[in-house]
Amino acid sequence: MTKINQNPQDRKWDYTFAYSLLLLIPFDLLASLGMDLYLPAINDIRQSFSVSQDQMQLTLTLYMAILGLGQLLFGPLSDAIGRRRVVIAGALVYAGSSLAMALTDSFNVFLLLRIIQALSASAVLVAAFATVRDVFADREEGVVIYAIMGSVLAAVPAVAPFIGSLIDGLWHWRGIFYTLAIFAALVGLHALLKWPETRPAQTHPFEWSRCFNIIRAKAFLGYTLAYATAMGAFFVYFSASPSILMDKLGLDKVAFSLWFGSVAIVMIITTRFVKRLVKRWGTQGTVLRGLIGMMLSCGLLYGLEWLNGLSLLGFMLPMYFIGVHIALTCAVTANGALAAFSHSAGLATALYYAIESLFLSALVSLLIWLLPSGTTLVICSYILISASLSLLFILSIRADHK
Structure with missing residues (x-):
């Protein structure tokens, strides 16, 4: 550990792996909690503001889209001014916007604050993952920390909806946003005291040409779309499950x-x-197994519904198989996509998350609009379309190397 009286900006990241997780994971959590914690109270919020279901759906899809778009700003910014400043400022703005959301009586103001909350979430997310890239890219623990952080983004729902329902029961839905504000303020203070600057000295300044060089790389696109498949599979499960589990079942x-x-x-x-x-399988072998496993699992999911109708186990068991392959895919996509861009880690990370967020929010919104609710068709359609696109790029990379 470092000395307490040392300026955090002058430190090196010499923390243990466990303490590194303690610093990094809360910022990973903020992005996901902004989606997951208020899910059980979404009908209460809709009734409180007297708005339609479509307007409430906008608070989900807008959040995902802004989470991606914001990273196009904050990735290059973290390359320019450093990870530390971006992550601390993002946490403080997240805290302020969450507090204001708890206090407002206007849905339009709530929606505007939701956009600000999503922007601040994108700031802390891109700065945290760029820090992981700075510190762990060449370490064996890199695979593990990417797997953990990728899973956290999708795995917060293991506890967040349950906690959200308890908070909603005790303090109504506004208590959920008070909770988010307090949590963001605490982790921001922790970062202020302990987060060292990790930006490499040789980091390249932002140039549009570097964006194009990153985006046109087959490996970057293939692994980014694979990540979009994994995270989108969970997001569409997130969006569809209240209708399936609560309304239908x-x-x-x-x-x-x-x-x-x-x-x-x-x-x-x-x-x-x-x-x-x-x-055992390598990066490419792991992602191929993850994508193909998701496709086969969604075939099982829809097949069970087609044969027997919706049932609790018929829905949940295939989702468990999908969850296994989401975790496998998330473990390797960041390293696969970002491996060639160590000198533009902030920009590459921003593009990685921006493309993933924009792709999944656009495709999920389109499928929800086109397909009937209360079925597994949206989940299965998303996985098949997204995984197929990713496989085209990754198999093309494999063909080029032969």
Whole structure:
């Protein structure tokens, strides 16, 4: 550990792996909690503001889209001014916007604050992952930390909806946003005291040509779309499950939260085996297995619904298989996409998350608009379309290397 009286900006990142996780994971959590914690209260919020279901859906899809777009700003900014400043400022703005959301009585103001919250979430997310790239790119622990952080983004629902339902029961939905504000303020203070600057001295300044060089790389696009497949599979499960589990299958808020979060628990368990599997299969072999596994699992999911109609186990068991392959895919996509861009880690990380967020929010929104709700068709369609596109790029990379 470093000396307490040393300026954090002058430190090196010489923390243990466990303490590194303690610093990094909360910023990973902020982005996901902004989606997951208020899911059980979404109907209460809609009724409080007297708005339609489509308007409430906008608070989800806008958040995802802005989470991606914001990283196009904050990735290059973290390359220019450093990770530390971006992550601390992002946490403080997140805290302020969450507090204001708890206090407002206007849905339009709530939606505007939701955009600000998403922008601040994108700032802390890109700065945290760029820091991981700075510190762990050449270490063996890199695979493990990417797997953990990738899974956290999708696995917060293991507990967040349940906690959100408890908070909603005690302090109504506004208490959820008070909770987010307090949490963001605490982790921002922790970063202010302990987060050292990790930006490499040789980091390249932002240039449009560097964006194009990154985007046109087959490996970058293939692995980024693979990440979009994995995270989008969970996001569409996130969007569709209230209609399926509560409206169609009749679960209450607590039962919904427990069943919903059980998929995330499966993903967390899978991360315990990731390092061993990646060592055996390699990055490309792991992502191919993850994508193909998701496609086969969604075939099972829709097949069970087509044969027997919607049932709790018929929905949840295939989702567990999908969860396993989401965790496998998330473990390797960041390293696969960013490996060639160590001198533009902030920009490459921003593009990675921006493309992933924009792709999944656009495709999910389109599928929700086109396809009937209360079925597994949206989940299966998203996985098949997204995984197929990713496989085209990754198999093309494999063909080029032969």
